[in-house]
Amino acid sequence: MINLSVARLAQIMVLAIVAVILAYQSIHSIRANAWYFNARNTLQQLSSPVDAAQLTRAEAAITLATKLEPTHPHYWHIYANVKILIASNVDGITAQGSDKKQLLYQQAEQALLTSVALRQTWAPTWITLAQLVSYQQGPSEQVYGYIQQAKKVGPHQLDVHLGIIHIALMHWPQLPANYKALYVNALQLAVKHGYRFNAVFALAKKINRLEILCLTLQFSEGFAPVRASYHFKKHCKTPR
CATH class of the missing domain: 1.25.40 (Serine Threonine Protein Phosphatase 5, Tetratricopeptide repeat)
Structure with a gap:
């Protein structure tokens, strides 16, 4: 007891x-x-x-x-x-x-x-890490690896597309071919977000890369919806 x-x-x-x-x-x-x-x-x-x-x-x-x-x-x-x-x-x-x-x-x-x-499955952290390291290294292999991780866990997230576009535009003069392919792909995926694509114009304007963005959007039928938008006509002066 x-x-x-x-x-x-x-x-x-x-x-x-x-x-x-x-x-x-x-x-x-x-x-x-x-x-x-x-x-x-x-x-x-x-x-x-x-x-x-x-x-x-x-x-x-x-x-x-x-x-x-x-x-x-x-x-x-x-x-x-x-x-x-x-x-x-x-x-x-x-x-x-x-x-x-x-x-x-x-x-x-x-x-x-x-x-x-x-x-490990939170895409915004991976793409922020890629952007941060790109400030120090430029478009390096390490940055590319972080981008791939972001795409793997967040393939349809606009934040990921915007991060890739930002990295590409920031380092455009020394951008290698594999990054340019990432950039175009990110733009194509961002188009699928409809009116939220406007964030791409805001990003490019902030870092003074509107000219490069507008030139890219002139090509490919996939960008036709963007070319018909108000924001494209506002930011991209096309020759008459």
């Missing part, structure tokens, strides 16, 4: 310890999620031009989220996005600025690698 009581007491103690651990983990998850939403909301409210103070707040919030829940892949993805945004506002002309930008890129890359290690 005594042994039975001791066994029951031991079971109760084990269950109590498990409950405490679960409660602790739950509190951590709740706090991490709150900091994540704090960072996300701050990013959504960014002014133009970007306010450095807003980025600092977003960086602090998402850093706390990753510390509280370091196995959450999306937190690492957002952390990387914040680092990339900060880097885009750093003057890379001076040696000090160049070093700071490189450090931010390295931190972002490590965060994205952590994210894909935790969640």
Whole structure:
């Protein structure tokens, strides 16, 4: 009888310890999620031009989220996005600025690698990783591999198509043939998204590559719906 009581007491103690651990983990998850939403909301409210103070707040919030829940892949993805945004506002002309930008890129890359290690089937992370590494290496084999991973897990996602188009247009002067094939294919797939193709024009305009995009769209019957669109007529001046 005594042994039975001791066994029951031991079971109760084990269950109590498990409950405490679960409660602790739950509190951590709740706090991490709150900091994540704090960072996300701050990013959504960014002014133009970007306010450095807003980025600092977003960086602090998402850093706390990753510390509280370091196995959450999306937190690492957002952390990387914040680092990339900060880097885009750093003057890379001076040696000090160049070093700071490189450090931010390295931190972002490590965060994205952590994210894909935790969640390998999330295409936006793979294509963001490809874009980030392309800033440093250009259209390299490593970047090409990341693009292929993004296409594998998200073959129909517009974000993937846009990322490929962005990489190709950014590095157009030194773009190898295999990348040009990716670029044309991404455009063809983006056409299938209908009015959302307008994002391609916005992207090309932002990086001053409208001329290249418009020239590409002049060819292939597959781009006929785009050539008939308002945005094509607005951005692409065709000779009469």
